Amino acid sequence: MSPSDVIIIGGGIVGCACAHRLAETGWRVTLVERDTIGSGATAAGMGQIVALDDSPAELVLTADSQRRWHTLGQANPLIHEYTPCGTVWVASDDEELTLAAAKVSSYHAAGLHAELLDAAALYRHEPNLRPGLPGGLRIAGDAVVYSSRSAAWLWEQTGGTLIHDEVTAIQSGGVTLANGRQLRADVVVLATGSRARELVPTLPIRPKKGHLVITDRYPGFIHHQVAEMGYAKNAHLADVDSVAFNIQPRATGQILIGSCRQYDIHTPEVDPHMLGRMLQRCIDFMPGLATLSTLRVWTGYRAATPDGLPLIGPHPHIPGLWLATGHEGLGITTSLGTADLLAALLNHTSPAINPSPYLPERFFPAH
Ligand SMILES: Cc1cc2nc3c(=O)[nH]c(=O)nc-3n(C[C@H](O)[C@H](O)[C@H](O)COP(=O)(O)OP(=O)(O)OC[C@H]3O[C@@H](n4cnc5c(N)ncnc54)[C@H](O)[C@@H]3O)c2cc1C
Secondary structure, eight states, X not given: OOOEEEEEEOOSHHHHHHHHHHHHTTOOEEEEESSOTTOSHHHHSOOEEOOOOSSHHHHHHXXXXXXXXXXXXXXXXXXXXXXXXXXXXXXXXXXXXXXXXXXXXXXXXXXXXXXXXXXXXXXXXXXXSOTTOOEEEEETTOEXXXXXXXXXXXHHTTOOEEEESOEEEEEXXXXXXXXXXXXXXXXXXXOOGGGHHHHOTXXXXXXXXXXXXXXXXXXXSOSSEEEETTHIIIIISOSSOEEEEEEEEOTTSEEEEEEEEEETOOOOSOOHHHHHHHHHHHHHHOGGGGGSOXXXXXXXXXXXXXXXXXXXXXXXXXXXXXXXXXXXXXXXXXXXXXXXXXXXXXHTOOOSSOOGXXXXXXXXOOO
């Protein structure tokens, strides 16, 4: 094979977004995917485009990405199944409502719309919540997409070369495929999500397993993505198994029910105990869920890093290797911001946001 400019390993939403942005800026892209495009965590995820403020750097990247999805989704709403439904974060007590009020300021500072809801406003927006909740927070700019289809669409726009095979090794100036063939390029981008350590074992990535349930069609049962305020505390940062109330209206009228997190479980089977805990948590917040018919349950893996932020940029010790992985439960959202950052760094242009918090070098001591 004659040298390509860039080889991307992994055709999930992150790899496809990077391919799309690099192709837009003049790179010739070869994508290597062992399965089908968008079949990994991208197919397993909820597809919520969400601005989250667990840390300032997370808010900056998610806010930037939310805006990019809005532009992409508004231009092609049917392709991406882009549904700008917003998110309602439910406070379960007065302490969480005080936290919600503080969050309004940080969202506003990031240029996002955020609205504090008292109890009456909460039930006006989501009448099926259990009685007695004090209020919540509404982020109107959040949305829902069909991420596998978005991944495929982003890839199709590139005009690049797709190779269906598994990369078994990365070496200076290229990769080796399972069939023994070698591909050469100056730049290799690792975008294999939770499997990143199979090719670079020193990466600080741990798989976090999640379960999701989808119901039959109940249009109008909920109007927003609805999640508990404790979601970030329970889910994103916790180092132990956790469940959180987090449900989503799909364009079909179905309801997607999540979520839970388990570290270091490598088998994809549904765990009835974890599933039961997750569903009970959701029913506690929205009792009517117990009456809905469910159609399917599945599991998937998030790629967790120790600080909850992705790895975007050059590997400090492996020349020519660039990383776009470690997006945990936000990779569908942050794929577009990730792609823009990666392309700016590779093109030596000014990125839209400061790349420092996401650079992989933070986890590698200097030589
Ligand atoms: C239950 C659940 C719910 C989630 N909900 C949301 C949500 O609502 N919003 C959100 O923003 N994010 C969500 N996420 C997270 C999101 O799904 C991921 O962060 C995102 O999909 C990661 O994309 P990726 O491209 O990095 O990884 P993946 O989608 O896993 O893609 C990696 C690809 O690499 C390929 N690959 C791996 N190894 C090799 C190899 N050696 N050679 C060739 N190809 C290889 C795989 O086949 C795969 O297709 C959720 C995740 C889960 C599990």
